[in-house]
Amino acid sequence: MNSSLELAGVAFAAELARHGDRPAVLTGGRMLSYQELADRVGSFAARLGMVRRLVVLAADNSVDSLVAYLAALASGHPLILAPAGNPAAVESLVSAYDPDVIVRPGTPKDGGPLLEEVRPGTHHELHPDLALLLSTSGSTGSPKLVRLSQQNVQSNAEAIAEYLNIDEDDRAATTLPMYYCYGLSVINSHLLRGAGIVLTELSVVDPCFWELFRNRRATSFAAVPYTFELLDRVRFTDMELPDLRYVTQAGGRLDAGTVIRYAEHGRSQGWELFVMYGQTEATARMAYLPPHLAAAHPETIGIPVPGGDFRIDPVPGLENGELVYTGPNVMLGYASTPADLAAGRTIHELRTGDLARRHDSGLYEVVGRRSRFVKIVGLRIDLGQVEKTLQKLGLHAACAGTDQKLVAAVEGSHDGRLLAKMLSQTLGLPRAAVEVHAVERLPRLATGKTDYPAVLALAKPEPEAGATPASTAAIPAVPEDVRRIFADALELSDIGDDDTFVSLGGDSLSYVAASVRLEKALGHLPPDWHVTPVRDLAARARAHVTDDGGSWRRWRPALCSAPPPLW
Known part of the structure; x- marks a missing residue:
């Protein structure tokens, strides 16, 4: 009309x-x-x-x-x-x-x-x-x-x-x-x-x-x-x-x-x-x-x-x-x-x-x-709707969460990391805010209803502030660690010398996960690390091992450029 x-x-x-x-x-x-x-x-x-x-x-x-x-x-x-x-x-x-x-x-x-x-x-x-x-x-x-x-x-x-x-x-x-x-x-x-x-x-x-x-x-x-x-x-x-x-x-x-x-x-x-x-x-x-x-x-x-x-x-x-x-x-x-x-x-x-x-x-x-909603990085997430999204993929799932993280349990043998990446993209959430766990059977209460606290308990514990993840505590600080840190934080395997955290699609949650480990590997975390090529970060890590940061004066700050996503 x-x-x-x-x-x-x-x-x-x-x-x-x-x-x-x-x-x-x-x-x-x-x-x-x-x-x-x-x-x-x-x-x-x-x-x-x-x-x-x-x-x-x-x-x-x-x-x-x-x-x-x-x-x-x-x-x-x-x-x-x-x-x-x-x-x-x-x-x-x-x-x-x-x-x-x-x-x-x-x-x-x-x-x-x-x-x-x-x-x-x-x-x-x-x-x-x-x-x-x-x-x-x-x-x-x-x-x-x-x-x-x-x-x-x-x-x-x-x-x-x-x-x-x-x-x-x-x-x-x-x-x-x-x-x-x-x-x-x-x-x-x-x-x-x-x-x-x-x-x-x-x-x-x-x-x-x-x-x-x-x-x-x-x-x-x-x-x-x-x-x-x-x-x-x-x-x-x-x-x-x-x-x-x-x-x-x-x-x-x-x-x-x-x-x-x-x-x-x-x-x-x-x-x-x-x-x-x-x-x-x-x-x-x-x-x-x-x-x-x-x-x-x-x-x-x-x-x-x-x-x-x-x-x-x-x-x-x-x-x-x-x-x-x-x-x-x-x-x-x-x-x-x-x-x-x-x-x-x-x-x-x-x-x-x-x-x-x-x-x-x-x-x-x-x-x-009153209802099953969480609010993560400002976005209100309907946990029931997330379950329906997974059901449309033929998956039997249960979802729980907090205002920091969404946790899903999926019955059967499935790639939880791949499903988590798909969900984060679908919901517009940072990747690190989503966990998907493959389970043999969804947890149930005695009444037969879904045990949502048990689903939430599947979440990985958050590291204490300043703590180094146990999986990396014993890793020597060698140049390859920069690639490994990025690979773990961003769930990527193909990382080149010219790549940066930003160019690899890093978001604000993975920023924190990567920065904590990089600070240990580099000795001092430059403010523009996220727009600095892997090659330069690896060189800084090597210098940290050999002279405990004495080559810091050779550090070349990156120019202002595109940031990771806003949240």
């Missing part, structure tokens, strides 16, 4: 020009003012046309993706965000929803986003309030999407900007993908206030990220729980970041000890830690912990965001009830097929599925889940 655009788009996207010549987007090599960004957004909106159409955007953290995203929001075209780096997920969403337009980032010679027009109009019925469709399951390409309205997007950006006190002098570095609701909320809340976006796909483990952060005078960055392990590895607490104003954390529970440690360090250095809580179904954020309370109440999620409210509904048989959220950012509902895009609001409150309690101080604490 074709319909002309009658409604204005999301306000902050439609009103970029009001911020004039203030810096809007800053990269390593250029800066766009708000007026320049508005001009680009307007030009691309004209290409999308005056008839509301369903758009799929294969997004990355690039100017092209940002322009296309804002153009769709500003001109009222409902938009499905997909990960540009996962073509299979993009094609899955295209197949499921039959969009009218597909947009991908262009190359420098293209001069802007690439637009593939499937049809000039639309044969979809699109509800007038529908603005954005996001996945709750990472980069899998699952057809189940969250339907967000224009009010949802605008109101949550306003609430976040209010409690973070974002102003036009702030600049946020993009440490998370924009197709992920947390990463997107950083962009929305800053553009709302005329603040700057330091747009990058560099990882926090890359020294080039911090060079960019300082050069562009960034004032904040966002983190999921695992980011803090990476920050420890790169000695974040020793860095001088004079413009840093705050760090935000969401995407899963951060352990209390880390909250206290970073909150106290931030206070000593003049910046604040905001622990936050949210779900895609609430556009992004539902709660935040005021920074001055973080060290004293590190186990809590804090208080509702401005405009929101919590209540706790009793759950029969359980001491703690279910946390229920109401507010203008609660989604319209879910979509699984194109027909669902015509629907208006189907829910008015969000049953989070989290069990919680309210402290006498008024702060809320999440103590568990």
Whole structure:
């Protein structure tokens, strides 16, 4: 059904020009003012046309993706965000929803986003309030999407900007993908206030990220729980970041000890830690912990965001009830097929599925889940759906997990490492966060039900901080060890002299596994080891054996280059 655009788009996207010549987007090599960004957004909106159409955007953290995203929001075209780096997920969403337009980032010679027009109009019925469709399951390409309205997007950006006190002098570095609701909320809340976006796909483990952060005078960055392990590895607490104003954390529970440690360090250095809580179904954020309370109440999620409210509904048989959220950012509902895009609001409150309690101080604490979900590196994983994915492959499986790791038991003689690699790619998880174990029979309780604690007990124990894995403790530090370390961490066998950790596809979890062993082999771990060729690392290992690092002065740091994946 074709319909002309009658409604204005999301306000902050439609009103970029009001911020004039203030810096809007800053990269390593250029800066766009708000007026320049508005001009680009307007030009691309004209290409999308005056008839509301369903758009799929294969997004990355690039100017092209940002322009296309804002153009769709500003001109009222409902938009499905997909990960540009996962073509299979993009094609899955295209197949499921039959969009009218597909947009991908262009190359420098293209001069802007690439637009593939499937049809000039639309044969979809699109509800007038529908603005954005996001996945709750990472980069899998699952057809189940969250339907967000224009009010949802605008109101949550306003609430976040209010409690973070974002102003036009702030600049946020993009440490998370924009197709992920947390990463997107950083962009929305800053553009709302005329603040700057330091747009990058560099990882926090890359020294080039911090060079960019300082050069562009960034004032904040966002983190999921695992980011803090990476920050420890790169000695974040020793860095001088004079413009840093705050760090935000969401995407899963951060352990209390880390909250206290970073909150106290931030206070000593003049910046604040905001622990936050949210779900895609609430556009992004539902709660935040005021920074001055973080060290004293590190186990809590804090208080509702401005405009929101919590209540706790009793759950029969359980001491703690279910946390229920109401507010203008609660989604319209879910979509699984194109027909669902015509629907208006189907829910008015969000049953989070989290069990919680309210402290006498008024702060809320999440103590568990009602259903079988885990949240790993910020991605909510439905363990039942993972089992169904394995069942489609003809496998009899049971899945358990924590907020750090997914563990699957599979009946029969199967290659667990190969299955784990397939699952990690399907779910968009770092490889080291997935374990698959072949078992003769799935563990059962006396009732005949699956024994999920027994499945979880199959997980390999985590090494203590600073410990050397037992399998490598007795290995002499010879040049071949670098290849072996990479082979073990990345599960690869063909590793050449010119390969680097990045070129071999290393991610943030395997970064930690490899770096601990390399530090022992090299004696001192250079900050740019992940972009240094194996040949040079092997030479450094040989020098460590012969002169205990005396040749360090010959070390040649690598140039800034592409990072491992963001998480």
